[in-house]
Amino acid sequence: MKxxxxxxxxxxxxxxxxxRPRRILRTVLGGLTLxxxxxxxxxxxxxxxxxxxxxxxxxxxxxxxxxPGVGQDxxxxxxxxxxxxxxxxLLTTILGALFAFFIAMGAARNLAPAWLANTIKAAMAFIRAxxxxxxxxxxxxxxxxxxxAAVVGLTFHSIAYLVKxxxxxxxxxxxETIEALKASGVRFWPIVFQAILPSIIPALLSWTFIRFEIxxxxxxxxxxxxxxxxxxxxxxxxxxxxxxxxxxxxxVYLLLAVAVVxxxxxxxxxxxxxxxx
Amino acid sequence: MLKVIDLDKxxxxxxxSLKAVSFTAKPGEVTAIIGPSGAGKTTILRSVNQLIKxxxxxxxxxxxxxxxxxxxxxxxxRHHIGxxxxxxxxxxxxxxxxxxxxxxxxxxxxxxxxxxxYSATEKNExxxxxxxxxxxxxxxxxCDQLSGxxxxxxxxxxxxxxHPKMILCDEPIxxxxxxxxxxxxxxxxxxxxxxxxxxxxxxxQLDIAQTYADHIVGINQGTIVFEGPERALTPEKLQxxxxxxxxxxxxxxxx
Ligand SMILES: Nc1ncnc2c1ncn2[C@@H]1O[C@H](COP(=O)(O)OP(=O)(O)O)[C@@H](O)[C@H]1O
Ligand SMILES: [Mg+2]
Numbered sequence: 001m002k003x004x005x006x007x008x009x010x011x012x013x014x015x016x017x018x019x020r021p022r023r024i025l026r027t028v029l030g031g032l033t034l035x036x037x038x039x040x041x042x043x044x045x046x047x048x049x050x051x052x053x054x055x056x057x058x059x060x061x062x063x064x065x066x067x068p069g070v071g072q073d074x075x076x077x078x079x080x081x082x083x084x085x086x087x088x089x090l091l092t093t094i095l096g097a098l099f100a101f102f103i104a105m106g107a108a109r110n111l112a113p114a115w116l117a118n119t120i121k122a123a124m125a126f127i128r129a130x131x132x133x134x135x136x137x138x139x140x141x142x143x144x145x146x147x148x149a150a151v152v153g154l155t156f157h158s159i160a161y162l163v164k165x166x167x168x169x170x171x172x173x174x175x176e177t178i179e180a181l182k183a184s185g186v187r188f189w190p191i192v193f194q195a196i197l198p199s200i201i202p203a204l205l206s207w208t209f210i211r212f213e214i215x216x217x218x219x220x221x222x223x224x225x226x227x228x229x230x231x232x233x234x235x236x237x238x239x240x241x242x243x244x245x246x247x248x249x250x251x252v253y254l255l256l257a258v259a260v261v262x263x264x265x266x267x268x269x270x271x272x273x274x275x276x277x
Numbered sequence: 278m279l280k281v282i283d284l285d286k287x288x289x290x291x292x293x294s295l296k297a298v299s300f301t302a303k304p305g306e307v308t309a310i311i312g313p314s315g316a317g318k319t320t321i322l323r324s325v326n327q328l329i330k331x332x333x334x335x336x337x338x339x340x341x342x343x344x345x346x347x348x349x350x351x352x353x354x355r356h357h358i359g360x361x362x363x364x365x366x367x368x369x370x371x372x373x374x375x376x377x378x379x380x381x382x383x384x385x386x387x388x389x390x391x392x393x394x395y396s397a398t399e400k401n402e403x404x405x406x407x408x409x410x411x412x413x414x415x416x417x418x419x420c421d422q423l424s425g426x427x428x429x430x431x432x433x434x435x436x437x438x439x440h441p442k443m444i445l446c447d448e449p450i451x452x453x454x455x456x457x458x459x460x461x462x463x464x465x466x467x468x469x470x471x472x473x474x475x476x477x478x479x480x481x482q483l484d485i486a487q488t489y490a491d492h493i494v495g496i497n498q499g500t501i502v503f504e505g506p507e508r509a510l511t512p513e514k515l516q517x518x519x520x521x522x523x524x525x526x527x528x529x530x531x532x
Pocket of ligand 2: 318
């Protein structure tokens with residue numbers, strides 16, 4: 001075999017480490033710095049006394065977090081509102097999961113033709129790009145403000161989110177593996193339920209639970225906007241309408257408690273499935 | 278008996294991948310298709326169970342033309358054709374036993390298949406097959422934790438679970454070490470004889486084909502250039518099988 005004499009690699013005379021993404025990042029950061037400086041210099045601080053402002057901030061924080069209370073509402077009312085928020089999150093997650101599962105099979109490249117998968121994925125990306133709250137507001141134009149608009153809006157965004165998560169989980173089973181079962185005369189649904197699903201259930205559960213956490217948080221925010229009479233609505237009223245910071249503090253603690261419980265459940269779930277696999 | 282008659286296939290206009298391919302494979306025998314890479318071995322094998330739609334010809338399995346079969350007939354015929362692959366193509370996160378049981382799914386209604394309703398007899402049979410291929414201790418292990426040779430034996434057990442007339446093997450040992458290769462090929466040869474199966478196997482290792490095949494089909498650029506028993510494979514025939522089109526005077530290279 002003949003050895004080919006290799007020419008030494010020639011470097012461009014001026015080698016710059018400033019790649020395109022880095023240049024863009026620098027420009028953006030520089031721009032933001034300039035805007036910040038401009039804003040600080042031209043800020044209208046008339047009427048603001050830092051010392052008294054700090055002390056009322058401290059006072060408000062003290063009321064909120066050290067003296068929480070039910071305010072003009074009752075415990076049972078607030079707890080019921082909290083359950084409403086949890087239910088809202090749960091309902092929209094379950095509905096979203098059901099729809100998403102079937103749509104995801106059309107969006108998985110190893111099950112569906114490429115044109116269908118791409119179309120669905122693009123549509124879902126579009127829906128996801130618009131925040132949940134906006135979908136709720138869009139639906140409340142059609143259905144009126146209230147719980148229905150909240151449910152439909154939350155479900156809608158959940159579907160788009162879960163279709164992406166589920167279809168990517170489904171795609172973890174290679175197309176050749178699915179073809180191997182087709183080659184032995186197995187129909188479509190048995191392949192889905194006996195081959196694909198059992199191997200991805202931990203992933204599906206994980207994603208669904210994460211979406212439940214998101215939906216609970218969204219339900220609180222959406223409740224205020226859509227007037228769904230849930231804990232978000234009372235938080236909004238207490239903070240922006242009655243200025244009752246005792247109640248604001250209590251509601252924040254209630255939400256925190258739910259978040260901690262959800263986190264514990266999610267850790268347990270994942271631990272359980274990790275052990276199984 | 279498998280009879281392939283005048284099979285044509287082009288993937289695109291520029292090139293015909295199979296040109297009037299005809300050969301026969303008998304029950305009880307290992308039939309090896311040999312030839313250089315790109316000769317059309319995979320195309321033949323995947324046409325036999327119609328994973329590829331070919332253009333013209335006949336594929337008769339026990340006198341039934343699989344090319345004429347409607348959708349449900351095709352499914353029934355496919356259920357009696359096992360297939361094993363270079364990359365095993367098992368469901369990795371599932372256990373060996375579950376993967377073997379998948380061999381029965383094609384015999385079930387949509388509903389029973391969806392729910393995975395396997396009878397006790399079927400479960401016992403699956404366990405027995407795993408024992409037969411030497412994997413009794415691995416029945417409840419995840420397949421992606423098994424070695425390549427072990428996975429390929431699970432693949433064989435899955436194919437046997439279909440109660441096949443024929444097993445198609447596309448480069449079944451290309452990813453295996455010599456020891457696993459011998460194990461897998463011994464099993465396949467033994468199966469052909471004991472169960473009177475048609476074993477049709479694509480190989481690019483000439484020595485393996487010469488050791489294990491009863492019947493050899495040589496293909497070069499989509500044309501069958503040899504068919505006969507192993508002993509009829511003369512150096513001239515080998516030259517014809519492994520001839521390269523562009524460069525002249527290249528020695529027959531099994532790999
Ligand atoms: N999906 C495909 N699309 C286009 N051409 C293909 C495709 N599959 C195989 N071919 C062509 O058909 C010929 C035979 O390929 P193949 O059957 O895979 O050969 P082998 O298995 O003997 O290596 C090759 O020239 C290959 O390029
Ligand atoms: Mg091939």
